[in-house]
Amino acid sequence: MRTGKEYLNSLDDGREIYIEGKRVENVVTHQAFSGVTQSVANLYDKYIEQKDEMTFTSPDSGESVPVSHMVPRSKEELIHRRKGLSISADNTFGHLGRSPDHVASFIAGFASDPDFFAESDPKFGENITRFHKKIREENSYLSYVIIPPQIDRTKTAQELADSHLAAGIYKERDDGLVIRGAQMLGTASTIADYIFLTCMTPLKPGDEAYAVSLVVPVNAKGVKLYPRRCYAMGQPSVFDYPLSTRFDETDSLVIFNDVFVPWEDVFVYRDIKKVREQFFRTPAHILGNNQAQIRLVTKSKFLLGLAKKLTETNGIDKLPPVMGQLGELASLVSIVEGMLLASEATAITNPKGVVIPNPRFLYGVMGLQAELYPRMINIIRELAGGGPLQVPSSVFELQNEETAADMNHYIRSANGTSAKDKIKLFKVIWELTGSEFAGRHQQYEMFYAGAPFVARNYSFMNYGFEEALELVDQCLEGFDVSS
Numbered sequence: 001m002r003t004g005k006e007y008l009n010s011l012d013d014g015r016e017i018y019i020e021g022k023r024v025e026n027v028v029t030h031q032a033f034s035g036v037t038q039s040v041a042n043l044y045d046k047y048i049e050q051k052d053e054m055t056f057t058s059p060d061s062g063e064s065v066p067v068s069h070m071v072p073r074s075k076e077e078l079i080h081r082r083k084g085l086s087i088s089a090d091n092t093f094g095h096l097g098r099s100p101d102h103v104a105s106f107i108a109g110f111a112s113d114p115d116f117f118a119e120s121d122p123k124f125g126e127n128i129t130r131f132h133k134k135i136r137e138e139n140s141y142l143s144y145v146i147i148p149p150q151i152d153r154t155k156t157a158q159e160l161a162d163s164h165l166a167a168g169i170y171k172e173r174d175d176g177l178v179i180r181g182a183q184m185l186g187t188a189s190t191i192a193d194y195i196f197l198t199c200m201t202p203l204k205p206g207d208e209a210y211a212v213s214l215v216v217p218v219n220a221k222g223v224k225l226y227p228r229r230c231y232a233m234g235q236p237s238v239f240d241y242p243l244s245t246r247f248d249e250t251d252s253l254v255i256f257n258d259v260f261v262p263w264e265d266v267f268v269y270r271d272i273k274k275v276r277e278q279f280f281r282t283p284a285h286i287l288g289n290n291q292a293q294i295r296l297v298t299k300s301k302f303l304l305g306l307a308k309k310l311t312e313t314n315g316i317d318k319l320p321p322v323m324g325q326l327g328e329l330a331s332l333v334s335i336v337e338g339m340l341l342a343s344e345a346t347a348i349t350n351p352k353g354v355v356i357p358n359p360r361f362l363y364g365v366m367g368l369q370a371e372l373y374p375r376m377i378n379i380i381r382e383l384a385g386g387g388p389l390q391v392p393s394s395v396f397e398l399q400n401e402e403t404a405a406d407m408n409h410y411i412r413s414a415n416g417t418s419a420k421d422k423i424k425l426f427k428v429i430w431e432l433t434g435s436e437f438a439g440r441h442q443q444y445e446m447f448y449a450g451a452p453f454v455a456r457n458y459s460f461m462n463y464g465f466e467e468a469l470e471l472v473d474q475c476l477e478g479f480d481v482s483s
């Protein structure tokens with residue numbers, strides 16, 4: 001299996017990334033990415049260290065490969081997958097939304113149904129099967145850009161001022177396609193091996209050029225990445241910014257500047273219906289978002305742990321109103337975990353024999369995520385008060401003898417936690433509740449699977465209202481004008 005070192009070595013491949021007007025020479029050594037690439041490298045090593053829990057046996061090579069590439073065919077496999085993905089999420093306390101496990105889960109879902117892709121042309125079915133096997137055996141890291149850039153959301157790609165603003169086919173060649181345009185939002189594209197490009201927002205007749213599904217290596221000629229401000233940059237130390245220096249996966253506008261894509265890397269071609277159905281007629285969206293929920297359980301538990309620790313540190317943990325707040329937070333975290341386990345306990349087998357988490361509970365909790373996450377963060381903010389701002393400006397106050405004496409004298413805790421440990425705790429809390437990194441994470445949890453109105457729509461579409469309606473019918477039938 002690929003080691004962390006091999007992953008890091010592979011990144012010096014000429015990829016075109018621009019930050020502050022300059023091209024990044026090597027992501028591994030650049031301050032914006034050195035911490036997060038090391039975190040991903042640690043994950044690659046972890047797959048090897050905890051092979052029994054985090055991998056399964058490849059049906060082709062017989063080698064151990066991470067569970068994210070699995071197409072679960074029994075409840076036991078689904079549970080094994082969840083446990084492996086959970087260990088993986090623990091590695092970054094749930095902070096890498098687009099870790100290597102995420103898009104791999106989508107591709108596994110696609111590959112479970114090559115017939116879907118083959119309906120247009122057998123070669124597309126073969127392409128998805130071959131690509132899935134390739135990334136599974138090589139344990140590649142995929143990111144995706146599946147949303148057109150924000151320009152005018154009342155228009156589809158063909159209606160924009162320039163027909164190549166949103167990414168789509170610019171030219172066709174005998175050996176493949178040439179892609180031109182931009183797509184959002186490439187989380188982790190800067191540090192991945194491939195970008196999966198497609199369009200998830202609804203298209204209409206005339207938009208065929210944008211109705212594609214394909215993969216390109218991040219270093220393919222013409223792929224340009226423009227990340228937003230990277231939060232690891234300019235930070236004085238890991239001590240001061242313990243999360244953003246290690247777990248900022250970055251989000252990029254991805255530009256395809258006439259990028260050539262050979263036919264073998266194309267899965268959907270000029271098909272408006274299929275480009276959307278690929279997510280829902282195959283179990284891709286379910287497996288991908290199930291991975292996202294497994295990660296969210298880890299992150300939610302981490303938040304709960306932070307809240308509990310901070311209340312103990314400040315001696316407020318036994319006050320009844322605080323116990324109530326911790327209880328509310330525990331309830332919110334339990335909802336996320338409970339829905340994950342409910343979706344697994346009531347898993348269903350799809351017509352292709354894939355055992356998938358029950359969409360009712362998966363999408364049920366996703367529909368609430370835009371409210372649950374900010375509510376969790378707000379409880380911690382309320383419990384933390386000014387504590388996260390009562391910390392010294394940097395680690396240097398603990399290194400200078402004179403200032404360290406003040407820190408050790410005045411920064412104390414109800415439970416005897418040292419000044420250093422209290423400062424560490426509150427720096428983590430600030431990173432997750434008040435920093436720029438925190439703001440981005442709130443935006444991420446609210447939007448990563450679509451805008452909140454879209455997530456609620458998934459819940460509407462997948463609940464299955466029959467039982468609810470039957471109860472109402474029974475009730476209504478139980479009385480009448482003559483009752």
Ligand SMILES: Cc1cc2nc3c(=O)[nH]c(=O)nc-3n(C[C@H](O)[C@H](O)[C@H](O)COP(=O)(O)OP(=O)(O)OC[C@H]3O[C@@H](n4cnc5c(N)ncnc54)[C@H](O)[C@@H]3O)c2cc1C
Pocket residue numbers: 098143144145146147150153184185186187188251440443444447448449450451452453
């Ligand atoms: C941190 C972060 C990371 C992300 N990572 C990725 C990634 O890795 N890959 C990827 O492909 N995408 C990613 N996304 C993009 C994500 O998929 C989009 O944010 C999401 O699909 C919503 O699209 P949008 O942001 O353009 O919002 P819009 O669609 O523009 O919606 C914004 C708001 O406008 C209103 N609105 C828009 N359209 C309608 C409508 N039809 N009806 C009613 N109201 C409407 C709603 O109030 C909505 O909340 C990421 C987003 C964030 C914030």
